[in-house]
Amino acid sequence: MAKVVVDVMPKPEILDPQGQAVARALPRLGFDGVSDVRQGKHFELEVDDSVDDDTLAKIAEGFLSNPVIEDFVVRRVAE
Amino acid sequence: MAKVVVDVMPKPEILDPQGQAVARALPRLGFDGVSDVRQGKHFELEVDDSVDDDTLAKIAEGFLSNPVIEDFVVRRVAE
């Protein structure tokens, strides 16, 4: 068993209304000094050791993200 | 300037219908070996060096997550 994390983020050139809403709100809440926020998705998967990196990339690219508008990063993490 | 990542996840005892939907769909798409999926949010913040860890924790706890239903992790990452 391994734990795998996939982070999916809007591509840099793509509008990120969620991140912008957070960024705009922070100063109103009294938090200064945050110049940019982007918001994406964070997946944590429990996978069998049989699942190789290639398969993980396919899952991330073909299903967890839409490559037209999103980038992803896959990491295996130690438990 | 520093880059800070905040991951917000549903608490273990809270249902995670999004993660479950992913977990259920994977075998249908021909991907076996993924036994559990949880889905949360991933934030990437650009912050001034003046922003300390305390402030970051406040932003994450009081705003980016709702402690009733979510846990969070804050990390500073090297650029």
Add this chain to the structure above:
Amino acid sequence: MTARIGVITFPGTLDDIDAARAVKYADIEAVSLWHGDHDLKGVDAVVVPGGFSYGDYLRAGAIARFAPVMAKVVDAARGGMPVLGICNGFQILCEAGLLPGALVRNHKLHFVCRDQWLRVENTSTAWTTRYEPGAEILVPVKNGEGAYMADEATLDALEGDGRVVFRYVGGNPNGSRRDIAGISSRDGRIVGLMPHPEHAIDALTGPSDDGLGMFLSALDALQGAAA
């Protein structure tokens, strides 16, 4: 003296005109309140209506609860002013800590808009005295993050104190714990619910006029207080 109920508009609020209409149907004056206001214009009660305040991009209600007007609502509510949160308004009241728990993504992950039967479980709150105990009413529900969540201890306490005001009957639309559709504060002055009584004030434009009772109850509460 006629009663006056404030209806808050945040950027992204949608059902403010509906809430104001419902207030007027109950012969109460509707006063519109702006998210940036620092006072409540002397109203006797407040409705926090539905919609997607600030887009609800982070989490429903998460940004709205920090609006200046909400600070005033929190103070007034703690002082006993009747407050009704509908849908996004309920989410905002939970985020603001006026009501316990949280509203999360619907179990089927879809926005759901449908006519929904509710049982009125508590008819002693400021917003429900016009209903018969156990009455079943038909009002629209429409939300994407409407599943009520709280830990077991909180749920038990809510049940024990009679603070579950509305429960879904005939099917739970969103996976709410214990079929909870709406809850109240301990003193019954603050009520939050996901379904939309303001869309059920006329059988022509809604499934029934069952929702009007909530606004008429508020009228009674306010007039009773004045008398």
Add this chain to the structure above:
Amino acid sequence: MTTLDSVKHAESTPDTALPWAELGLKEDEYARIREILGRRPTDAELAMYSVMWSEHCSYKSSKVHWHYWQENTTEEMRAKMLAGIGENAGVVDVGDGWAVTFKVESHNHPSYVEPYQGAATGVGGIVRDIIAMGARPLAVLDPLRFGAADHPDTKRVLPGVVAGIGGYGNCLGLPNIGGEVVFDPSYQGNPLVNAMCIGAMRSEDLHLAHASGVGNKVMLFGARTGLDGIGGVSVLASETFSGDESGTGRKKLPSVQVGDPFTEKVLIECCMELYREGIVVGIQDLGGAGLSCATSELASAGDGGMRVELDRVPLRATGMTPAEILSSESQERMCAVVKPEDVEAFLRVCRKWDVIATEIGEVTDGDNLVITWHGETVVDVPPRTVAHQGPEYHRPFERPTEQDVLRSATPDLLPRPSTPEELRETILTMISSPNLASREWVTQQYDRYVRGGTVLAQPCDSGMIRIDEETWRGVAAATDCNGRFVKLDPYTGTQLALAEAYRNVATGGATPLGVTNCLNFGSPEDPGVMWQFEQAVKGLAEGCRELGIPVTGGNVSFYNQTGDTAILPTPVVGVLGVIDDVRRRIPTGFGNEAGESLILLGETREELGGSEWAHVVHGHLGGTSPEVDLAREKLLAQILVAGSRDGMVSAAHDLSEGGLAQTVVEMALIGQTGARVVLDPDLDPFVQLFSESAGRVLVAVPRSEELRFTELCSARGLPWRRTGVVVPESDSLEIQDVATFPLDELRTAWEGTLPALFD
């Protein structure tokens, strides 16, 4: 290109080669641009011309057929229109000083690539068209087409599209009051996502897009401009939709945009406040072709020139070039023209709503649209040549020979059910088939209640909203198209689409007033497709003339095909109607009155070509489409409107796909009330139950009104037949001598299909 390609630079480097072909321009088109300018264009000018002269923006393949609209719009029809073809959206006068604007548009290709965002931004775009007329958007409808319901890719596309339409429309606070969901394998690689919006205003508030008044300021407001959709428009029109590398050496950019419905909602409220305060002279939305389109259209519709300082545009990305800024399709932006003395007030309203607003230029007394970049002129063009004088193709069109084969393959010899058991089974098969099953899985994701004025919505024939709370005046709308009928006969098929939308509006008790359309076809380079298109336009224009209601606007979408195979020709027709008191609307379900009789209006013939039965049971498409009789449709509508006004009709539902069987099942299920149907003993029950003859509506009439109503029909010459009774105490539907169905059994069959496919 590292040096700025200014006009001066272009003049001094006449031989520099520009990538006109990559931008979708033809050689003669590029030559014409050079001729208009008397020099080579700058790259910014080339970007403008190429997007504005694309199929999507210039209608270059379709415009030669627009004479049909002109020829068929009589003075009387024109008199009802406050704005028509050529404006952002058509506007009709609905009485009492109210003007209503409505339009349908496609967002097909982006929705295949990114279903959620493609559909969402489709809604966003059409809503801005409505705002740009000066109206408050009030409702949306969404005609959709997908591949086979059980195809795995449909499971990717449909849920995403539906969630996107809901996600955007719900967040704007616009009730969704109708639409279509149709499955056919021809849409497999090319779903159709059309979106319609309706808005209302007081007639005097009508705003047209024009920039007049020398010295008036040009204000850009709404979202920042980013790198989204650059080249998107020309890509849509250039026979591929896989992205395109326009711009100056950037990596491939997605041609899909991400919508921000919250920004659009705030933009709506901001515009409404600007209109209320009377501080807008002219306004234009930024849609396809972004600033290129907005500035050239505003300038060419005004009486002078315009100067724009492009470096003032608020940007979201760094290092954007003038050409990129001009062609960016970032969403949620508008462009307004205001008097200099109103600029402060304009900015104040924008600040209130937290909307970014920037003065980017002004109206000049010159003739040209002049755009500068840090002081240097990068565009200097006559705006009409960009906006309105694009190329016009005379594409060949010809009726394909296979059309004869198709029409001779009639459904006559297909085996039919005949015993009561077979008929019973067929009814259950039909009502649970993907095209006839309940749409609730879809429509449940749409808010129909917001604004509190919806009096009819799904699953009724038309949507209806109240527009005036004092007088109860309202409007109704429906969209329709049966692509199989259009395939069998594009002229008649399009008239059938018109007839159905018209009938659906009347079925709710409203009087049809105007028409919009979205013509979805395959490649215009295929003469057979072009023939379908020409026939469709002619059919629609002539049909509207016969009905006496004008086409007020519309949209064309070509290149809808997978490989060489075109979609079923799909000219979606939207009809708008008015009702002076929405309390008189006719509901769809049985059981609104104590005793009701069922009257079938119209005539049933054996018409099964292109029918849902042939499709579902035999996978067959061939023969001739049903006949269309528009004079009859008009009479039928008048009777329904009279029936609504005088309280003679307590429920009504038209007969379309699936025929009488489908209609009566739906009326029983919607009303949760049983009925007994008595078929005509002299006619084949199968034909009565499943024929799709046009011009028919099943009405429920209170017993007390039956005589008055049927006498009215007889007097006016509308055929009718008493077809049964509603049985309020019953929970089953009996079709005499055929079968009795418990309502629960019907409900399970009708409602189970889409959840089983998509949950």
